[in-house]
Amino acid sequence: MKIAPNAVVRFHYTLRKPGGESVESTRDDGEPTTYLHGADGLLDGLEQALEGREAGDSFSITLPAEQAFGQRQADATRRVSAKYLKHEGKLTPGKVVRLNTEDGPITAVVLKVGKFSVDLDLNHPLAGQEVQFDVEIVEVRAATQEELDHGHAHGPGGHHH
Numbered sequence: 001m002k003i004a005p006n007a008v009v010r011f012h013y014t015l016r017k018p019g020g021e022s023v024e025s026t027r028d029d030g031e032p033t034t035y036l037h038g039a040d041g042l043l044d045g046l047e048q049a050l051e052g053r054e055a056g057d058s059f060s061i062t063l064p065a066e067q068a069f070g071q072r073q074a075d076a077t078r079r080v081s082a083k084y085l086k087h088e089g090k091l092t093p094g095k096v097v098r099l100n101t102e103d104g105p106i107t108a109v110v111l112k113v114g115k116f117s118v119d120l121d122l123n124h125p126l127a128g129q130e131v132q133f134d135v136e137i138v139e140v141r142a143a144t145q146e147e148l149d150h151g152h153a154h155g156p157g158g159h160h161h
């Protein structure tokens, strides 16, 4: 089955600056990400590159900042309690962390570490930059009626209720 609107797609990706080190990868925790094609708010350039492909396909694409994480916002900083952060090792300025929000985890960069709180730059670490995605498509299937009603994919790597 080819990827088209209303297909549910599971894929692995590694995100990096072109030719650079991995910033984020689904291989880090082993579980591919899952989305509903045409509905789930994937980056537009990535979603377009997936269209028409099938399980087993691998490809790399480079996206300009406007099609990836946008330009940096000067005012996108926030002070949060350290307990909302997922990270490994010590929190230090410059460290990339995952912040749990009501809309799911987002990637942020530590600016300053206080005794109980941490100042974060909520710009994606790759905001303002050209990025590369290395993609491997694991599974393509038709969405269930429930997934279509909800507008997102269910199951491993998707939404859980």
Ligand code: ZN
Residues within 6 Å of the ligand: 146, 147, 150, 152, 153, 154, 159, 161
């Ligand atoms: Zn749902």
